[in-house]
Amino acid sequence: MPDTPSSPIVSIRDVRKSFGATEVLKGVSFDVAKGEVICIIGPSGSGKSTVLRCINGLLPIDSGSIRVANFDVHTLRSDRDMIALRKEVSIVFQQYNLYPHKTALANVMMAPIHVLKEDPKEVEERAIKLLTKVRLREKAMSYPGELSGGQQQRVAIARALAMRPEIILFDEVTAALDPETVKEVLVTIRELAEEGMTCILVTHEMGFAREVADHMYFTDGGVIVEHGPPDEFFDHPKQERTRAFLSQIL
């Protein structure tokens, strides 16, 4: 959609990250323009999820720089800065991680009320709109345990949206779902993408990635092996490793 991105909203430069002796990210760099949808694919253990967690500051990085909107993520320390950053960037997890002791509605409302200190009335209105948007208006008073995986994941998306972020990170959000419910979640994500939300997806849904992504990235062994527009990426991969991976998956 956006043809000529001005300055990137996410800019990652030569990021390195180790867990103990294992170097998970060995110098990763990429840019994401506002409104762009990028998909990161790659074998498990290639550092895809780690990149996402570094982008919203859940994991500190060892070296390199991460700039998101107006924040230099790698330099943020104080809680106030983190709150400011996480207003910009929300994340949706593979395991949903909804709060099981709260209703769907309360799950969506919690962070805006308690972290952003917004007016509860206003937040509730917004939360109901968001639940309507993910087609779960009638489930507002249900607890996560009463919802299917796909429904829980859509609540998680609504919860992420309630922070009114500029960017949403999706960490293999359909990997834990039944095949039947994958679709309802993908539909929701596609709508967001069409509305111009900046999305960074880690996914195994190749068909979906091809359809929704503006740019594809393939990571393996902690580096970006190849990237490009989806059609080119899927039809004419240049690297041997990419071809091997795609032939395994497709």
Place this chain on the structure above:
Amino acid sequence: MKAWNTDLPVLLSPAKALAQRTQREREYALPQLRLKLVHGLLLVLAFLVAAGYAQAQSAPQHPSVLDTLFKWTPLLLKGFGFNILISVVAMGVGTVLGAIVGIGHVSRLRWVRVCAEWYTHFFRNAPWLVLLFYCMFLLPFKFTLFGVVVPLPDWAKATLGLTLPVIANMSEIVRGAIHSIPTGQWESAASFAFSRRQTLWMIILPQCVKRMLPPWMNLYSILTVGTVLVSVVGVSEVMTLVGDVLGSEQRSELLMPFYFYILIWFFLYCYPIARWTVHLERKYAVNL
């Protein structure tokens, strides 16, 4: 590729089932008091046999064994009430302080964590009786606080002695429950920029309450049974009173019926708690 997940015990390998049981016992922090109805029936049977045997041994001029038991029942009930009172006070104080120590286990301050861990390790592993003796003989019978003389009766010291291990066990229950919450909950809380305190109070601890209830009730049962320990330091609870009664009756054959009688009371008090614990455990195991 995904790990094989199931909640059905029959589908678990024995090793995994064992691991689960170990995990549960860790969460309980103490062995589980698995009272069944049959235990009560056995107790009643033992009581009847003992009473019958005592009756046969009794000299004809003495009142019957059952009459003697009933004669002393009001007094013994008063003593039993004292046991319950001690258990309630020790549990109440122990729960509050234990929760604080338990939360201390996940503090970000190293010294708080170390202190909490030391407390829990020491008082969970120290014999209850030894702690009791320490409290009885090392604490003064009164102390002066801001010019006011506060008496410290024996029963209060004994209750304090029982509270110490309760705090330790309670803290272990809290710690276990906090650690049993999936890390995803912490992570998702962090991703929404909840502060550490908010995460703990609004997200983690509310989920812990359900998990803590069964082990907490189990701890209470064990404490209640343990209150008879205070008899050795001369507090007039039910065991002390039974000793006094037996002393004044001067009939050695009454010993067995009396003690079984008291045992039945403890069973009657603890059995419903044990049943309810099992019930809650099942209920929460399905829907967490």
